[in-house]
Structure formats: C-alpha cells, structure tokens
Amino acid sequence: MPPSINHFYTSPSLSSGDRLQRQIKWLLLLRVSLLSLFLGISSFLQFARPELNLPPPSAIVFFFIFIYLFSISSAMLSNRVTRFIPFAYGQITADSTLATVIIYYTGGSHSIFTFLYFFPIISAGLMLFRRGGLVIAAINIISYGLLLSSEYIVLAAQLPEAIRANAATAPSILLQNFLIYGLSFIVVAILSALLSERLEWTETALDQTSRHLDFVSQLYKQIFDDITSGIITVNDKGRITSFNRAAEEITGYSASEVMDRRLGKIFPGLQGTPQNEARPTLELNRKDGRTIPVGYSWSRLNMPNLNEDCRVYTIQDLSRIRQMEEQIRQNEKMAAIGKIAAGIAHEFRNPLAAISGAAQVLEQEFPTSSVNHSLLTIITRECSRLEDNITDFLQFSRPAIPEPSWTPLASIIDECWTILRRSIKFNNNCRLTIDLPANLDCWADHHQLKQILLNLIHNACLAMERGGAITIRAWEKSSDQGLASTVIKISDTGCGIQNAMIEDIFAPFFTTRENGTGLGLAIAQQIVDSHRGTIMVTSAIGTGTTFTITLPLPIEDQR
Structure with a gap:
C-alpha cells in the first residue's frame, strides 16, 4: 500500500529512474506495514465483532504470507529491473488486485475495507502522475464494477458464504455505490496527480534556487578570497567578523588570530574616520613588526533586517606602488641629469680635441728625453682616455636603435680578439x-654585438692579471613554446666577483678599477635589452666568471 507524500517525493536532483526506484521501495515497505496493520485489525474483529463478515483466520494468515513473499521478491527484483515505469504499474496494479480480494472476501459492497481502493490511486498519482492515476482509477472502477455485478448476477449458491446474504441487493443500490465510488476514484486520481505535479514543480524550482544560491555563495567566497585587496568586515561593536586571504598577506595576521577581536586594538589607524581625500593612507604595523604604507577606505555594510552599524574596510599594500613611484622619480631625475651631462660632454669634445692636437704638435718640438716631452705625452694619453669616456657616456645616454641581421658569430669573435691583441695594454698570457x-x-646588430664581445673579453683579460684561459661557447636552443634563440657563454679563469657586487655590476658608473668608467657592462646590458635578449652572470671567487647572453632569433627565417 502507498506511503505518504513525503515518502514518495524525492529531490528532483535525482534522475527519474532513481526517483521511481526509491518510491517503489517505499511502496513495498508500506504495503507490508499496512497489510500487517490490517491483519491485526482483522484478528481483533474476529473476537470483538463476530457478526462481521470476515474470512476464516487460516485464510487470512495464508493470504498475508503470500503478500509478504510477493513483496520481498518484488523488492529484490527492483534492484535488477531497468524499466521502472512498467514495474511501477505492475506493483500498483497488484495493490489494486489485493484490495479487490480483501473487499470481495469481507462483504463486497458492504465491506468496511472499500477505502483500500484509494491507496493505489494515490500511489499512481504521486509516482506516475496524471496518466498513471487515471489508469489505476479506471482499473479500480472496473474491478469494483465486476465485484458489484457478481453480487447480483452470480447465483447466491456460488458466492462465498460471506456475501451470500447480500445477493438480493437491489440493482439501484449497487449502481449508486458504483457511481459514487467510481466518481471518487477519478477525483482522487486527478487531485493526487495535481498535487504531485505541483510538488515536483515546487521542488524543482527550490532545487534550482538552492543550486543558484550555492553557486553565488561559492562565487562570492572565491572572489572574497582571491581579490588582491584586503577586505575586513566588523560588526556594530567594532569586532572583526571576516578577514580575507589578501588581508592576511598584507597584515601578516591569520584570520583565526583576529576574528572576534576589536579592530581598533589590532589596527588602530583604521578606526578613524577617513579624511577628505579619495583614498586615505596610513603606516600599518604588521605582525612581524614591519611598517608598510597602505591605502584604505570603508563604507557601511547594509545587512538585511539589521539596523546595526556594520562596516567593511578595504586595504591595499602601497609598498610596490611607492617603490615604483620612487623609481619613476629617480629615472626622471637621471634622465634630466643625463640629458644635461650629455650636452656638456658633447661640448667638451671640441676643446679636448684642440688640447690633444696642440699637445701632439708641441710633443714633436722637444727631444724624447726631455721633461716637457714626457709631460706632453701624459697630456695626449689622458686626452685620449677622456675622449673614450665621453664616447661611452654619449653612447649610454643616447643608445642607437639596433639594426639586426644574420651575422657569423665566429668572424666577430676573431675580429674582437685581433683588436684586443693589438692594443698596447694587452696581456699576452691570456688564451682564447x-x-x-x-x-x-x-x-x-653587427656593430653592437662586436661592442658587447669587446667589453666582455676585455674585462676577462683584466680579471686575469697573471694570465688564464677565456672560453667562448655558443649554440642555438628552443624553448618549450618553440621559440629559438642563440646562447653565447663567455667564461674566464680570473679572480671572480664577490657576491655582494654581483647585483651592481650592470649599474651605470659602477666599477672596481681605478681608471674604469663603469659604463662597459651597463652599455652591454642596454644593447642586449634592445635586442630583447638577456644577459646573466655567475661567478666564484678564485675560480672565474661566466657571462651568458641569450639573443632571440626571428620567428620567420629571414635568411
């Protein structure tokens, strides 16, 4: 017999097959429960009301044993069937048949168990909706009609003893019972189907709304956790109620450490009313003791159905922005200084050339052994050094735009080595x-690449005062993205560079030599950057230094 509506209806998140299978199991369970109740009532009535038309106790017992076995076998079969709708029709039709048998043997039209017909109809309406309810209602109408007809048509002697006395019932009374119950069956089928359909629609809408709310809640939580600005909410008592991940990273406190604590005690600067500025700033004390600049703002948090003065604070770490601002100011200052210095250096060239030319003319007027000749030689040498420094400075302040082309690397290295070997200060103990x-x-760019290699090979020679080996290796490589590049590695066996100086060697005007300008490596990095490449250095004291240059190749082969 069918269960209640709550037992029948399951969440629409289940598939229709799973829902129907679950309802069938409830149907079988409650069929056994209700029939057990019927057995108890029948046993009680056998002793309390002997005048009632009830079957013998032995027949009732055998009938219920059959029902129990049938229900158990149906429950086992429900785990194997794949077509649940026909199976449900079969089970509900079996319930209608059982109800007919019970009514037939307990008095027919005078049976007190006629109401059992309504349970299969309600079950069909809830499980199989309108069509199922009307089909089962029609089956019950036919069954009840046949039962009533048997009381009038079949001979009284052929009827069971329980209803033999009612065989002469007037046809009008039987017809009246048939019409009343038949109409009731149809009305109950329609109402139960409407109720089931309404429940399904409501549960479906509720499930969709619940899913939407879960999605929105998860989305808001994800945004709350992933947003780069720190978010802190406080209640009307100033106690922290939420603390997102960005706030943890900015302040150094975890959410568990600040929850339900007063905001004013942990971050006193946030408690004040913001000044009349777009985004106030303050120096925030982190958990680790560091002080960082943060920008913040707050607004009232309008919570539904609450009149409390809740607030939401947003904070942002301005350390990186301050560093960028300082770097921009420094770059602007250096650009202005460089522009002025470049103009001054350019103006120095003409008088310096005049001084150098005059010194060379005067140098020829004096004997080589004279003091004046020595002094004029110093003047000429220092003028040449100043000319080189001015050239480097102007090149650094006004870098040329590279004009890349396919250049044979071996010939450039040979050309640089030849130039260095012919210089006056070349160390003949160096090997390449x-x-x-x-x-x-x-x-x-052929000229710019030659300048890079000249600077690096020259520095390697200077680092090996007692001589040593310079090794130049090069090859092509491809990245994971399929981009090709040329790698040039220049190594020496010199004294090496201290770790504290590694980060500064590419800075302009940084040098460890007395007569160095500090622009050679800065110009090398500038040229590599203009080629969209990279230059890196590794060094070990007493072992040597290695510079690695990576220059990207064009995407399309232009050779």
Missing part, C-alpha cells in the same frame, strides 16, 4: 678558446 658549431649565425 672558441667552441662554436660550424656556420653558426646570430641575429643581431
């Missing part, structure tokens, strides 16, 4: 080893 693939070309 070149390890290149055959016909390796590099995509770079």
